[in-house]
Amino acid sequence: xxxxxxxxxxxxxxxxTLDFCRFMIVPIGQLTAAESHQMCTEVYHTVEQILNNLGxxxxxxxxGGFTPNLVSNEEGLAxxxxxxxxxxxxxxxxxxxxxxxxxxxxxxxxxxxxxxEGFICTTKEMVEYYARLVEQYPIFAIQGAMAREDQQGWxxxxxxxxxxxxIS
Numbered sequence: 693x694x695x696x697x698x699x700x701x702x703x704x705x706x707x708x709t710l711d712f713c714r715f716m717i718v719p720i721g722q723l724t725a726a727e728s729h730q731m732c733t734e735v736y737h738t739v740e741q742i743l744n745n746l747g748x749x750x751x752x753x754x755x756g757g758f759t760p761n762l763v764s765n766e767e768g769l770a771x772x773x774x775x776x777x778x779x780x781x782x783x784x785x786x787x788x789x790x791x792x793x794x795x796x797x798x799x800x801x802x803x804x805x806x807x808x809e810g811f812i813c814t815t816k817e818m819v820e821y822y823a824r825l826v827e828q829y830p831i832f833a834i835q836g837a838m839a840r841e842d843q844q845g846w847x848x849x850x851x852x853x854x855x856x857x858x859i860s
Contacts, residue, residue, distance in 0.1 A: 701757030784830030
């Protein structure tokens, strides 16, 4: 995703409790590369400060994302929004969020099982989970939102959120 900076890394192969693979920020608007870089750098370092203040690990993985053990994916989004605001920017106006879920990694027997959160849900519940996150956080894109083979899920998601966020 052009201009996106990875803030948190998680997923099935990670050694933390975050189920989503990546939590990213993307500057919005007519910005120079230098302005975008400055914004992202400030938010990134603010996230590090917040993690340290919370007593959470600020270790970084090979993709550049922090790998803390947070309570939930939603806590990850909340920490990022807090960092955006603390860095002096407006979440949703100057910086948006994007997530890469890799939902295929969690799909089995018609259900999504997110072990980090102890969350098992149906396709319809998964779509409603995303809808709630999009309502609460300035998410503009969800990558790997549904399992590749969950055609019904892709159709439901497109109907529910297709006009609000970029889904892939």
